[in-house]
Each structure stands twice: as structure tokens, then as C-alpha cells.
Amino acid sequence: MRIIVTGANGFVGKHLIHALVKRQHEVVAGTRRTEVSFHTPIPHCYMNLLEPDTIAEALRKFKPEAIIHLAGQTLVASSWNDPAHTVQTNVMGVIHLLQAVRQTVPRAKIVTVGSSEEYGRISEQGVPLTEDSPCLPQNPYAVSKYTAGQLALQIAKQGHLRLVHARPFNHFGPEQQTGFVVSDFISQVVEMEQGRISPIVTVGDITVQRDFLYIDDIISAYVGLIEEEVPNGIYNIASGMARRIEDILLFLSSQSMVKFEVMQDPSKYRISNVPFFVGSAEKLRTVTNWTPRTPFYHGLQQTLNWWREKSREGKK
Numbered sequence: 001m002r003i004i005v006t007g008a009n010g011f012v013g014k015h016l017i018h019a020l021v022k023r024q025h026e027v028v029a030g031t032r033r034t035e036v037s038f039h040t041p042i043p044h045c046y047m048n049l050l051e052p053d054t055i056a057e058a059l060r061k062f063k064p065e066a067i068i069h070l071a072g073q074t075l076v077a078s079s080w081n082d083p084a085h086t087v088q089t090n091v092m093g094v095i096h097l098l099q100a101v102r103q104t105v106p107r108a109k110i111v112t113v114g115s116s117e118e119y120g121r122i123s124e125q126g127v128p129l130t131e132d133s134p135c136l137p138q139n140p141y142a143v144s145k146y147t148a149g150q151l152a153l154q155i156a157k158q159g160h161l162r163l164v165h166a167r168p169f170n171h172f173g174p175e176q177q178t179g180f181v182v183s184d185f186i187s188q189v190v191e192m193e194q195g196r197i198s199p200i201v202t203v204g205d206i207t208v209q210r211d212f213l214y215i216d217d218i219i220s221a222y223v224g225l226i227e228e229e230v231p232n233g234i235y236n237i238a239s240g241m242a243r244r245i246e247d248i249l250l251f252l253s254s255q256s257m258v259k260f261e262v263m264q265d266p267s268k269y270r271i272s273n274v275p276f277f278v279g280s281a282e283k284l285r286t287v288t289n290w291t292p293r294t295p296f297y298h299g300l301q302q303t304l305n306w307w308r309e310k311s312r313e314g315k316k
Contacts, residue, residue, distance in 0.1 A: 003226065004064040006030040006047055006097070007071030011176045012113075012218065016068065017042065019219045023227075028062045030071065047071070049093030056100040059108075066109040066226050069097055072148075075179045076117065079141035090144035091151065098155045098163075109162045111225050114149040116169040116211070116238070116279055117142035128280040131167070131234045149234065156232060164225055168237040169279045173215030173299065174306035182212070182303060185248055189256050190307045199260040204268030206249060209242035211278040214299030217292040221281075224288035231287070238279025239292050251300055 003020055007013045008029035020027045021040045029044035045058040049071055059067075072090045073079065079086040094112055101108055119129050120136040137143045149165040156163035172182035191197045221237040224230075249262060284290050 001065045001226070002026040002028070002062065003066045003068065004028045004030050004045070004047075004058065004062060006049075006067070006069045008044065009033055010070060010074075011173075012171075012215070013070050014175055015173070015215050015219050016070070016222055019223055020226075023223065028058075028064065030058060032071075049089055049096060052096040052100060055096055056104055059100050059104040063105055064108050065105075066111075067097070067101065068111045068113070068222060068226065069094065070113050072113075073141065073144070076139050076141045077179065079139055079144065083140035086140050087144045087147070090141075091148045094148040094152050095155070098152060098159070098161065101161060102155075102159045106159070106161065109226065110152075110156070110164070111222060112149060112152045112163065112165045113222075114145040114165055114167045114234075115142065116167055116236070116277070118146040118149065118167060119277075119279075121274060123274045123277040126276045128238070128240055128278045129236070130280045131236055131283055153232065153234070163232055164230055165234045166222065166225060166237055167234060167279070168218055168221070169211040169213060169239070169277075171213045171215055171218045173303055176215070176303075181210075181245060182248060182300070183307075185252055186300075186304050186307045189252050189260065189304070190311045192260055193257045193308070194311055199258050200263050201249065201252075201260050202263050202265040202268065203245070203249070204265060205273055206245040206262075207275070208273060209244050209276045209278065211238050211241065212243050212296060212299075213237065213239050213292055214294035214296070214302070216294050216299075220293070221284060221288070221290050224284070224290045228288045233283075235284045235287075236279045236281045237284060237290075238281045239296075240278060240280055241296075242276060242278045243296060248300065251297055252304070255301065255304060 009031045030047035048054045073086045118135045120138040122136045137146045176183045192199045
């Protein structure tokens with residue numbers, strides 16, 4: 001299958017492209033960067049979400065049978081700093097993409113990627129969230145993803161497009177940038193091991209419980225949504241298991257080559273934090289037979305190993 005992956009140069013995009021190529025798909029990397037490199041040489045095309053002509057041109061040239069839309073603004077903190085840019089990128093980007101699909105490749109299958117953040121404060125109910133749970137987004141990023149998903153589904157319905165909207169819960173792994181809890185913790189631990197910073201890990205509220213998936217399991221879910229005949233709609237990608245943030249620190253403490261202190265940082269507390277945020281992926285499991293296969297602590301170890309290797313390479 002010929003597949004365009006937008007946001008190809010990002011954390012998830014790199015892993016997804018590797019997996020799709022390995023499964024013999026013909027992959028095209030959609031990116032705003034003119035110079036890109038992947039594990040396997042593949043064609044790439046310039047696609048800017050805010051320049052509709054670049055999207056339409058890429059679709060006309062490569063005529064994809066499927067599109068996985070990963071591009072966008074992904075950081076909650078950045079969305080507070082510039083909510084207008086976040087909404088413009090995430091919402092208008094989806095509109096521009098779907099308009100171009102309708103004009104050029106109306107039979108292509110589309111996966112738009114949202115976020116568990118769309119559910120927001122409804123998670124205060126303290127039960128695993130399903131696709132039928134109401135959404136009460138609590139930050140500009142979450143609002144943008146919820147709006148984009150709702151618009152995508154309505155445009156698809158009106159235009160008879162094949163579209164699913166994925167809502168992945170927290171995910172982590174090698175190559176993830178800082179700004180996310182696992183990469184923030186591990187990057188600090190590795191810097192301490194290298195003697196670059198004091199042995200102190202700064203944290204927000206570590207008593208909360210979250211749903212975590214290793215990147216390989218997120219990727220296998222996206223592959224299933226593309227390869228299987230899946231009805232239009234919303235699909236959670238979640239483990240269904242609650243993990244305390246404190247448990248991540250305890251594991252890293254047991255694996256660290258230096259002892260470190262944990263220090264509370266009030267600036268890292270979210271105003272709208274909720275104590276329990278876990279999803280149900282039963283709907284996805286029913287249609288694709290997907291299930292997470294990577295043990296949580298094995299995924300943490302793999303991520304720690306990657307950060308250590310990256311740090312060693314940086315010293316060469």
C-alpha cells in the first residue's frame with residue numbers, strides 16, 4: 001500500500017515509517033524539512049499544514065492509498081504559550097489536509113491522530129475512558145485536538161471519506177523529545193550519570209496515575225488501523241492499566257548509576273491535573289485484534305539505554 005506519513009520526522013513518525021517499510025508498504029515521508037534522513041531511504045515530499053497548495057501537490061504527485069496524519073503541535077506547555085499557533089496548526093492543518101484529499105485522492109484511507117488529552121476532566125470519574133466518554137478538554141492543545149477530530153469526522157461523513165480518529169494515551173520510547181514525563185525524567189538521570197547536572201530530579205505531582213504505552217505498541221495500533229477494514233470513528237489506544245508517576249522514578253532510581261534526590265517543582269504542576277487517567281482500548285481490540293505486547297518496565301529500560309547511548313555519542 002502507498003502511504004504518506006505527515007510529521008514524518010517526529011518521534012512517532014520515524015518509528016512508524018520504519019515499521020511500515022518493514023511490512024513492505026511503499027512509504028512517502030511528508031515533512032516541512034528539506035533535508036530528512038530515515039533508517040531506510042524513502043521518498044519524501046514538502047508538506048506544510050498552513051500551506052494548502054503544498055498538501056494538494058504532494059497528494060497529486062504520490063497518489064497515496066492511505067495517509068497517517070501525525071504532523072502538528074504536540075506540547076501542552078507550548079499550547080499555553082501560543083494557543084493561536086496550536087489551534088491554527090492542529091485544526092486548520094486537518095481541514096487543509098481533508099480538503100486536499102477530497103480534491104485529489106477521495107478513496108484514500110485517513111488516520112488522524114488526536115490525544116487522550118481530549119477527554120480532560122471527565123477522567124475525574126475514576127474509571128477507564130471509552131470512546132463514548134464525554135470530552136472536557138482543559139488546555140489549548142487538548143481543545144485543538146478535540147476540535148480537529150470532530151471536524152475531521154464531520155468532513156469525512158459529508159464527503160464520504162474513509163477516516164478514523166485515533167486517541168493515543170501517554171506513550172514513550174527512544175527518540176522522544178523532552179517535554180514529556182518519561183523523557184524528562186530519563187534525560188535528567190542520564191545527565192546526572194554523566195556529571196553534567198546535580199543529582200536532583202525535579203518533578204510535579206508524582207502521585208497521579210496515568211496510562212502508558214511503549215512506542216512499539218502505539219505503532220502496531222496505527223498499522224492495524226491502516227491495514228484492517230475499520231469503520232469510521234474514534235479509537236482509543238491505551239493499555240487500560242494505571243501507573244503511578246512515582247513508579248517511574250522508583251524504577252529509574254533502581255537503575256541509575258548515581259543516587260539522586262527528588263525535588264518538587266511547583267511550576268511543573270498542572271492547574272487542571274486529575275489523579276486518575278486511564279483508557280479502554282476494547283473497541284480497537286475488537287476490530288483489529290490489537291493488544292499491547294511490551295512490558296512497561298522493559299520499555300523504560302529500552303528508553304534509558306537509548307538516552308545513555310545518545311549521551312555517549314554526544315561526547316565523542
